[in-house]
Amino acid sequence: MTDDGCLYAVSGYENDSLAECVLRYVPTPDGDRTAPSGTRYKKYDFADAFAWVKEHRPEYLDLVHRVPLSDIVRVLKPEEEAAGIAAGNPRVARLFSHFDLPPMSYGCTGSLLAGLENSASDIDMVVYGSAWFLAREQLMAAVKAGKIPAMSEEMWQKVYRKRVPDISFDEFVLHESRKFNRGEFEGTYFDLLYSRGYDNLHSVPPITLGEKTGVITIEAKVTDASLAFDSPGIYKVDHEEIDMVLSFTHTYCGQCFTGETLEAKGVVEEHGDQTWLIVGTTREAHGEYIVSRTLLDR
Numbered sequence: 001m002t003d004d005g006c007l008y009a010v011s012g013y014e015n016d017s018l019a020e021c022v023l024r025y026v027p028t029p030d031g032d033r034t035a036p037s038g039t040r041y042k043k044y045d046f047a048d049a050f051a052w053v054k055e056h057r058p059e060y061l062d063l064v065h066r067v068p069l070s071d072i073v074r075v076l077k078p079e080e081e082a083a084g085i086a087a088g089n090p091r092v093a094r095l096f097s098h099f100d101l102p103p104m105s106y107g108c109t110g111s112l113l114a115g116l117e118n119s120a121s122d123i124d125m126v127v128y129g130s131a132w133f134l135a136r137e138q139l140m141a142a143v144k145a146g147k148i149p150a151m152s153e154e155m156w157q158k159v160y161r162k163r164v165p166d167i168s169f170d171e172f173v174l175h176e177s178r179k180f181n182r183g184e185f186e187g188t189y190f191d192l193l194y195s196r197g198y199d200n201l202h203s204v205p206p207i208t209l210g211e212k213t214g215v216i217t218i219e220a221k222v223t224d225a226s227l228a229f230d231s232p233g234i235y236k237v238d239h240e241e242i243d244m245v246l247s248f249t250h251t252y253c254g255q256c257f258t259g260e261t262l263e264a265k266g267v268v269e270e271h272g273d274q275t276w277l278i279v280g281t282t283r284e285a286h287g288e289y290i291v292s293r294t295l296l297d298r
Helices: 045-056 077-088 090-096 130-143 153-163 169-176 293-296
Strands: 007-010 018-027 040-043 063-069 106-109 125-129 184-187 189-193 211-227 232-240 244-247 261-271 272-279 289-292
Touching: 007 040, 040 189, 077 106, 090 125, 090 184, 090 232, 106 189, 125 130, 130 189, 153 189, 169 289, 169 293, 244 261, 261 293, 289 293
Parallel strands: 125 189, 244 272
Antiparallel strands: 007 018, 018 040, 018 063, 106 125, 184 189, 211 232, 211 261, 232 244, 261 272, 261 289
16 A cells, blocks of 8 residues: 555565556545445556556556555555455355465455455455465365366356457367366355465566567467466467567466467567567457467367
């Protein structure tokens, strides 16, 4: 939370002097969300958030919103608030009960963390570092055992309409159904979100804005997908022009695994001695995509 009461979601790992964030909630008398303090808030989507920051906090504008640490008055950490959220939300508590994870390795982010959830709110469960891969395995096991239901056709359609990807519905579900980073629990949608742990915060160079040189479509073998579920999702590839493919949209995170052949269309950016292919240069990522050719051709 900044000194004007706005709530930002931290979205990057380089936060030594400026926090890499995206504005999510703005206090306003006509807001439709009410915090435990009684303050009313309005939730801002991606485009509206950037417009608000441009008007009210232009010094924050960048590839994301870069907030000086001196402007931050409170930090809400999912792992520290997890027990309190579960105590006040029985559905969250029941979802947590299906996971056996190390203490302080998981929690909820989003509206639940901010105390601004409503009856339609999703559950954004975040898990840190290597514990995320354990959580993913446990979700697979819970679905296989019938303890957590598989995603319904209705929920898949809802997610597809929300994401509006540049791939067909069948291709979307084919990729998504093997990720196990989202699900449906007691009629509520939930995400299993990956965040790096403190031991691997700087696994790749800082994500910065490069020089755009064009739009291309490539096919390449994925040599390292260990950060494919990150934000952005990162795929190191064996390609004559491109060193890494980055997905800035959650739709194409975890889309390909190490050893598979990736097909991607996006914007080429030059970053010193490296060339990156960026997918998700806009929120909708129209005209941009990532698919696993290995999966589709199987």
